[in-house]
Structures are given as structure tokens and as C-alpha cells.
Amino acid sequence: MNIFLDVDGTLVNSFPGISRCAQLTFADLGYPVPTLEQLHSFPGPPLEITLGLFGMKAEDIPRAVATFRGYYHDFGWQEAELFPGWAEALPRWKAAGHTICTATSKGEDMARQMLTHLGVAGYFDFIGGADDATGSRPTKRHVIEWVLDSMNLRGHEERILMVGDRHHDVEGARPLGIRTALVAWGHGSQAEFDDADFFVSSIEDIDALLAAL
Numbered sequence: 001m002n003i004f005l006d007v008d009g010t011l012v013n014s015f016p017g018i019s020r021c022a023q024l025t026f027a028d029l030g031y032p033v034p035t036l037e038q039l040h041s042f043p044g045p046p047l048e049i050t051l052g053l054f055g056m057k058a059e060d061i062p063r064a065v066a067t068f069r070g071y072y073h074d075f076g077w078q079e080a081e082l083f084p085g086w087a088e089a090l091p092r093w094k095a096a097g098h099t100i101c102t103a104t105s106k107g108e109d110m111a112r113q114m115l116t117h118l119g120v121a122g123y124f125d126f127i128g129g130a131d132d133a134t135g136s137r138p139t140k141r142h143v144i145e146w147v148l149d150s151m152n153l154r155g156h157e158e159r160i161l162m163v164g165d166r167h168h169d170v171e172g173a174r175p176l177g178i179r180t181a182l183v184a185w186g187h188g189s190q191a192e193f194d195d196a197d198f199f200v201s202s203i204e205d206i207d208a209l210l211a212a213l
Contacts, residue, residue, distance in 0.1 A: 140172030
């Protein structure tokens with residue numbers, strides 16, 4: 001099976017760093033600072049979309065993106081940690097012959113840096129993410145298509161499972177004929193879970209799903 005993994009909210013608990021950088025960004029640009037509770041839905045979607053949903057004016061978003069990424073590159077990424085179970089699941093899946101890739105809206109270089117720091121980058125056949133330098137992969141669908149092409153998986157969509165935590169994962173994968181499982185421990189809502197092909201509440205649920213597909 002080919003497993004495409006979202007990073008923030010699925011594989012990695014990056015909320016402490018992301019929320020801190022977001023609060024600093026809103027403060028720097030003179031906006032009301034969201035609470036941690038309000039920021040629960042902040043991770044996951046492309047940053048430009050999220051900032052707009054949080055009331056940022058369109059003309060302020062480019063500066064906000066640059067500000068946020070500056071903070072995140074300085075310290076935010078280092079505050080992430082793997083969710084429980086992944087340190088065991090990734091080598092187990094690799095040994096079982098599964099192909100493992102990331103498909104994340106996080107910048108690809110940052111995703112690689114973070115996963116290397118966490119000691120799991122070597123389990124991935126491909127680390128796919130957004131292209132922050134050119135902006136050429138602005139949505140989750142663009143990222144998934146990038147992974148498909150990079151891994152020569154076009155035509156094998158029925159052998160791919162996208163594992164994420166938000167509706168953007170479903171919306172990016174479904175038009176390409178890829179099924180999605182949303183995890184319970186991320187930032188999704190019940191409505192998002194209901195729209196996914198599968199809902200999983202544990203790593204063991206993903207194991208069972210992989211065995212059944």
C-alpha cells in the first residue's frame with residue numbers, strides 16, 4: 001500500500017509552536033491576538049487561507065505569512081513532537097513493504113528538517129510538501145499531485161491511502177480518486193470526520209485499515 005501522510009495534526013503535534021508563532025504574528029500586525037482555543041483550527045490548511053479565515057485583510061496576508069514563517073523558522077518548528085504511536089508504526093510499515101510519503105501543506109524543506117530532527121525522516125520514501133520558494137503548490141491537491149508524479153503513482157490511486165486530520169486532506173485527495181482516513185487526534189471537526197472515507201481513532205485502526213484495503 002502507498003501511504004500519504006499529512007504532517008501537522010496527523011503525524012506531528014506542532015500546535016505549541018504554530019500557535020505561539022501565530023499569536024506573535026497577529027500582535028506584530030496590530031490584530032487582536034487569538035486565544036489558544038480559537039487557534040485550534042489554525043494548523044493544517046495553507047497559511048494564506050487560514051489567515052484569511054481568521055480575519056486578516058488580504059493586503060496584510062503576504063506580510064503576515066513572511067512574519068509567521070520567520071518566527072517558525074527561528075524557533076517554532078523545534079517545539080513539535082510526534083504523536084504517540086508513530087515512532088513504532090513507521091518502521092513497522094516500512095518493514096511490511098508499504099511505501100510512505102508525506103503530503104503536507106507545510107513547506108517541503110521545513111517538513112524534511114522537522115522529520116529529520118524527530119528522527120523519522122529515513123522511513124519516508126518521499127517527503128512532499130508545499131513549495132514556499134515559488135508558491136507552485138498552494139493547495140493540498142497540488143501537493144498530492146506532486147507526490148503522485150514524483151513517485152510515478154499515476155494510475156495506482158486505488159492503492160493509495162491519504163491519512164490526515166482536516167477537510168483539506170479529503171478535498172485534495174478525493175478528486176484524484178484517492179481515499180482518505182481522518183484521525184481523531186488532530187484539529188478536525190465531526191463534520192469533517194463524517195465526510196472522510198474512513199475515520200480512525202488510533203494507530204491500530206490505521207493498521208487494520210491497511211490490512212483490509
